[in-house]
Amino acid sequence: MTAPVPNLGLDHIALRTYDIDASVRFYTEALGFRFAHEWSAPEAGVNRCVFLDAGDDRVIELFDAASTPPGGSARNFDAEPRPSDEERARAATLVHFAIRTEEPAALFQRAVAAGARPLMTPARIETKGVTAMTLEVGFVYGPNGEVIEFIKRPRLQQS
Template sequence: MGTSPRTHRGFDHFALRAADFDATVRFYEQALGFHVVYEWNSPGVVGRCAFLDAGNGVYLELFDAPTAVPGGPAAPDPEAPRSSDEERAAHSALLHICLRTDDVDAAYDHALENGARPMQAPAHLPQKGLHGHVDGKIRLAFVYGLDGEVIEFIQRPDFESEEGK
């Protein structure tokens, strides 16, 4: 099977709806080291919006809870009971957000100290190279963020790609 030409330059951002905008901004800044680079209000968007720099040219776009975002689901009913972390994770199209780190254990502990909830403690996962041989270890951990989003921390060597050869 052939590959298609790349029609993009890579990930730009992912978007998250925050039940408590200020608390979510604090969590991403204090627990994960992101920082706000741009905040705005827009016609048709209820509440606040912001871009938080995640590093490497990738951003988190954050929307206040009552927002019905373009191309996204309608605003949630504020009177409806909030589903559990596990229910949201089981039914979301987005499985998780992954942040690369040099120390999974420290990132996991720091996230928990700043309000994240544990999902999977740090552990090793064998890495299989392009030709099926195990050539290193991947260390990873998962937490639930303040809005039920699943956040993975990963520590791994760079992958070889066919394109890079």
């Protein structure tokens, strides 16, 4: 028998931002994240970074446009012309990230009112497979072109 993997769960998602202050406002004021910490590490290519607590100590890490975080492109993130939201989404490895909520439509509307661009209006989806589920999901483009999903789903069964 092998030893269990010391995986404590997803810790954070990192995003580069065009305007870090506007991104902090969007995630805190529109989506309810809590400002947790701000830091820099110039020797590691980080000019300015902000941790926003998504709840349960799960974090979105926002880097400013001047930073080149580990795994990030050395390309000037604020160079013109900026790619469209669709171009960024098609070229990204991370397809989207999801925020769990009991009210996807309400959070979708708050995001759009705060400047997010609608991608898919919240709708119910019936899944098929080993275990069928009913989901309610909606998607927006966030302030940096990131695709954000708002999802209501049942908890997954533990095996």
